[in-house]
Amino acid sequence: MIDSFGYAVKQAKVEFTPLEFKRRDLRPSDVLIDIMYCGICHSDIHKVKNEWGNTVYPLVPGHEIIGRVVSVGSSVKKFKAGDIAGVGVMVDSCGKCEYCKAGEENCCRNGFVGTYNYDEPYIGGRTYGGYSKNIVAPEKFTFRIAPNADLAATAPLLCAGVTTYVPLKRWKVGKGTKVGIVGLGGLGHMGVKLAHSFGAHVVVLTSSENKIKDAMRLGANEVLLWKNKNELEKHKVSFNFILDTVSAPHDVNQLLGLLDVGGAIVVVGIPSTPHSIDAGMLIGGHKILAGSGIGGTKETQEMLDYCAKNGIKSDIELIPITKLKEAYDRTEKSDVKYRFVIDMSSLKK
Numbered sequence: 553m554i555d556s557f558g559y560a561v562k563q564a565k566v567e568f569t570p571l572e573f574k575r576r577d578l579r580p581s582d583v584l585i586d587i588m589y590c591g592i593c594h595s596d597i598h599k600v601k602n603e604w605g606n607t608v609y610p611l612v613p614g615h616e617i618i619g620r621v622v623s624v625g626s627s628v629k630k631f632k633a634g635d636i637a638g639v640g641v642m643v644d645s646c647g648k649c650e651y652c653k654a655g656e657e658n659c660c661r662n663g664f665v666g667t668y669n670y671d672e673p674y675i676g677g678r679t680y681g682g683y684s685k686n687i688v689a690p691e692k693f694t695f696r697i698a699p700n701a702d703l704a705a706t707a708p709l710l711c712a713g714v715t716t717y718v719p720l721k722r723w724k725v726g727k728g729t730k731v732g733i734v735g736l737g738g739l740g741h742m743g744v745k746l747a748h749s750f751g752a753h754v755v756v757l758t759s760s761e762n763k764i765k766d767a768m769r770l771g772a773n774e775v776l777l778w779k780n781k782n783e784l785e786k787h788k789v790s791f792n793f794i795l796d797t798v799s800a801p802h803d804v805n806q807l808l809g810l811l812d813v814g815g816a817i818v819v820v821g822i823p824s825t826p827h828s829i830d831a832g833m834l835i836g837g838h839k840i841l842a843g844s845g846i847g848g849t850k851e852t853q854e855m856l857d858y859c860a861k862n863g864i865k866s867d868i869e870l871i872p873i874t875k876l877k878e879a880y881d882r883t884e885k886s887d888v889k890y891r892f893v894i895d896m897s898s899l900k901k
């Protein structure tokens with residue numbers, strides 16, 4: 553077994569303490585990576601605080617991972633020691649169902665294995681995430697990173713990037729589309745950059761007045777303070793597509809009112825309480841309400857390559873691992889510009 557250690561919470565509180573644990577020895581298809589950077593996703597916060605009710609402690613979060621390959625199993629072809637590699641939200645899946653075969657492991661019929669807080673399939677216990685020294689993952693769930701990439705600012709693509717790329721692509725957002733991105737946080741700011749690069753007319757819907765200037769810089773054509781009813785009125789029945797990234801409870805019916813006839817809203821944010829939907833808002837104008845969860849290995853690599861080619865990366869605030877509490881507090885106050893990334897060289901035993 554391989555020694556590792558990281559920062560863990562032991563109960564539903566943002567109180568991180570060092571934890572020593574083991575990674576499995578490499579199977580033929582495994583890659584061992586020394587972690588250099590790990591993004592802080594709001595899902596980490598929901599999970600730490602047990603806001604979805606399914607956290608098992610101790611928990612080492614982190615699923616936006618970039619690092620250097622230390623060693624590889626005997627059958628690994630994609631990587632050799634010294635390469636830079638990324639790991640996202642998944643580290644395994646059944647490999648046999650039609651979705652796994654199509655590279656859409658996020659829809660695996662038997663459920664994928666998450667990078668943290670899932671059952672570890674080979675040595676038992678739980679999976680531990682990227683707020684740690686190293687990680688072992690199958691080659692299939694390990695991604696190539698462009699050699700000249702800004703590594704810290706690329707890490708957030710592994711979750712925030714792919715989670716926004718997949719629905720924008722699936723719903724054919726591009727030239728001639730009026731798209732709303734709701735919530736300008738980690739996911740939202742990637743959604744803006746991607747939708748802008750696809751040629752869409754991008755409207756940011758924010759609850760933070762102080763983000764208007766940034767929204768325009770990131771690629772928005774318009775910004776809407778959507779808690780203001782007058783502003784909503786100007787845009788009613790006009791959007792082809794809305795991506796809802798909001799992490800806290802909010803009124804989705806207001807957003808449904810903004811959709812054009814036949815328009816779609818795709819929910820990616822996961823507040824801890826259920827949405828309440830007014831059927832009247834849905835049926836008038838044949839509105840579509842849908843969801844989207846991360847992306848499979850095929851589209852994750854495709855997105856990474858697309859971003860490298862088009863110079864798309866995350867706007868980040870790089871922090872040492874000792875600043876987790878501050879980063880969590882600020883993220884919860886919608887005060888992250890626009891993703892915290894942990895510099896893992898700050899991890900000391």
Ligand SMILES: NC(=O)c1ccc[n+]([C@@H]2O[C@H](COP(=O)([O-])OP(=O)(O)OC[C@H]3O[C@@H](n4cnc5c(N)ncnc54)[C@H](OP(=O)(O)O)[C@@H]3O)[C@@H](O)[C@H]2O)c1
Nearest residue numbers: 594595735736737738739758759760799800821822845846
């Ligand atoms: N579907 C998936 O596969 C997937 C993947 C990753 C994350 N997620 C989920 O997506 C959500 C967003 O994640 P994130 O990392 O982007 O979080 P984040 O960086 O905290 O951004 C969330 C944004 O939502 C807005 N917001 C927060 N509270 C609000 C409120 N009370 N009313 C209105 N707007 C509010 C804020 O934007 P403004 O300041 O602009 O209003 C905030 O910046 C989380 O729930 C996360 O768990 C889902």
Ligand SMILES: [Zn+2]
Nearest residue numbers: 593595711712
């Ligand atoms: Zn995430």
Ligand SMILES: [Zn+2]
Nearest residue numbers: 646649652660
């Ligand atoms: Zn499967």
